[in-house]
Amino acid sequence: MEVVILKDAREVGRAAAAAFAATLRRKPDAVLGLATGSSPLPVYDELARLHAEEGLDFSKASGFALDEYVGLPEDHPESYASVIRRDFASRVNIDQAKVHSPDGRAEDLEAACAAYEAAIEAAGGVDIQILGIGTDGHIGFNEPASSLASRTRIKTLLEQTRKDNARFFDSIDEVPHHVLTQGVGTIMQARHVVLVATGATKAEAVHGLVEGPVTAMCVASVLQFHPRATIIVDEAAASSLRLADYYRHVHDNKPAWQQY
Numbered sequence: 458m459e460v461v462i463l464k465d466a467r468e469v470g471r472a473a474a475a476a477f478a479a480t481l482r483r484k485p486d487a488v489l490g491l492a493t494g495s496s497p498l499p500v501y502d503e504l505a506r507l508h509a510e511e512g513l514d515f516s517k518a519s520g521f522a523l524d525e526y527v528g529l530p531e532d533h534p535e536s537y538a539s540v541i542r543r544d545f546a547s548r549v550n551i552d553q554a555k556v557h558s559p560d561g562r563a564e565d566l567e568a569a570c571a572a573y574e575a576a577i578e579a580a581g582g583v584d585i586q587i588l589g590i591g592t593d594g595h596i597g598f599n600e601p602a603s604s605l606a607s608r609t610r611i612k613t614l615l616e617q618t619r620k621d622n623a624r625f626f627d628s629i630d631e632v633p634h635h636v637l638t639q640g641v642g643t644i645m646q647a648r649h650v651v652l653v654a655t656g657a658t659k660a661e662a663v664h665g666l667v668e669g670p671v672t673a674m675c676v677a678s679v680l681q682f683h684p685r686a687t688i689i690v691d692e693a694a695a696s697s698l699r700l701a702d703y704y705r706h707v708h709d710n711k712p713a714w715q716q717y
């Protein structure tokens with residue numbers, strides 16, 4: 458696990474976008490793992506800039522979103538399919554038909570989850586996955602006590618997560634109770650995971666993720682088992698890390714040949 462502590466959200470976005478750009482340049486048909494929430498926004502801003510100003514090419518790439526609300530119309534502005542389209546896909550030259558989300562409107566939700574797993578596998582697996590983190594340590598919508606081996610499935614949201622996400626809706630009553638999410642085991646199969654977190658409200662979750670015991674009570678801590686996880690946080694989100702000075706030292710003295 459590499460922990461990178463940077464000044465602010467903009468720097469975090471730039472560093473995470475650089476990892477995406479490196480993957481795309483090495484493998485133009487890369488499979489990108491996409492996430493919603495406010496944390497990845499600066500990453501998408503920087504990817505859009507790299508596309509516009511430096512010609513970063515997404516034309517052969519494809520994408521898979523982490524999760525989706527159950528029951529929201531596909532064109533609802535807060536469905537995660539809409540959010541990914543608005544925040545990312547519409548701003549670069551990716552083929553929108555190759556940007557996928559779990560089908561939260563399916564009549565048979567379990568079949569939709571199985572189909573999503575099969576689609577990720579058929580695409581060759583996710584090359585690089587961007588992740589945010591919930592205040593309770595969730596990744597995707599894998600709430601505390603999720604199976605750490607889980608695959609894409611239906612989950613019920615914690616009230617805290619519904620409250621956290623209510624800012625995107627007119628009222629909390631509109632936030633769905635159920636979601637489809639890639640499982641923890643699914644996320645763990647991405648070849649490179651880049652988790653971004655900013656702001657003091659994420660400090661405890663980041664501490665649990667990096668330094669806590671591996672526990673389903675802080676699902677992100679499972680990334681301690683991932684062979685290539687890059688955790689990029691700002692100073693505020695790093696404020697509960699016990700070994701922050703060590704992570705800074707490692708990063709500042711990184712040999713030029715070592716990438717994240």
Ligand SMILES: N[C@@H]1[C@@H](O)[C@H](O)[C@@H](COP(=O)(O)O)O[C@@H]1O
Nearest residue numbers: 493494495496589590591597598
């Ligand atoms: N399903 C998403 C997660 O993927 C995201 O990481 C989390 C945090 O969002 P934010 O970055 O807005 O704090 O929100 C939602 O629960």
